[in-house]
Amino acid sequence: MRIVFKKETEYALRGMVYIQIQNLKDRRPGVAEIAHEIEAPFFYTAKIFQRLAKQGFVRSLKGKGGGFFLDPEKKDLTLKEIIIAIEGNELFIGCGFGLKNCDENNPCPLHQQYGLIRDEINRLVSGETIQSLALSSMTKNISLGFSRENSEKKS
Amino acid sequence: MRIVFKKETEYALRGMVYIQIQNLKDRRPGVAEIAHEIEAPFFYTAKIFQRLAKQGFVRSLKGKGGGFFLDPEKKDLTLKEIIIAIEGNELFIGCGFGLKNCDENNPCPLHQQYGLIRDEINRLVSGETIQSLALSSMTKNISLGFSRENSEKKS
């Protein structure tokens, strides 16, 4: 059951952040490692990152020592860019309740209030980037949920 | 492609509001009328309202003059109740990004910000009821998107 994003989107975002974290440590993780760390199915993860690579969101190298890495040139890959590439932009436009003919001129009773939600989602995924998440989860000793080593030293 | 709610949920919410609007005019719409007004497939609408009837969210009468109606006793059926009956409550709990081990003690970098979104969604669907939406769409001459008669008199 989907929450706000599709499983594919979740795996993509989590995986991208993991790749970036490893890149910062001069490593290039492969599919097996990524899938394990983000707790996603191996083959599904492979498929998702093939697509992301084809779309230019991530780069890859085959063969020994190969794996995935982010283009160091691109310092600002927002979550929104990835989300839209996978799901389209319907989350960011429209009424959210599926009501037609709902706009400022002809608002449904939910229009204003839903606008707040949409704006908040928009603000979040536009403001955060893969890089910013990777950095904050490394420096602030905060867990991204798929990599518990960080918070495991309290034992 | 799903936005925030499933199609089924959208149809259910729109249909319920339509039923309540008609009830206020002492009418009991049938499946054909509801489906047409909310622009949903007839048979799918039928199935959805069978379920809602079985769950007690709406009542129905068979035969001539029959159709659907809300229990007049229940003056406060929140959107949230219907949403949870159809989708479960996963939208209202958890991280929203599918991250495990994400809570106040061990927050992911998105935890706080996503909390705002979840709270906003929660506030909206807890605060509004089928009755309040029916009333406001009638009295404030506001379109619910599936019934454009309201806003059509500007021609």
Next chain:
DNA sequence: TTATTAAAAGACAAAAAGGTCTTTTAATAT
């Protein structure tokens, strides 16, 4: 009491999402 109306029940099917696996291609190391 029977013809008509309309919901209930439930089988069936198409599309989308999620997931699995095999074969091929391209790197690297020996």
Next chain:
DNA sequence: ATATTAAAAGACCTTTTTGTCTTTTAATAA
């Protein structure tokens, strides 16, 4: 060269969601 490593490509499958349709049951009106 060739053995090894790892991604790319793409076929295939399962589950969930969405949608369709037929048959049955129950209410009303004539």
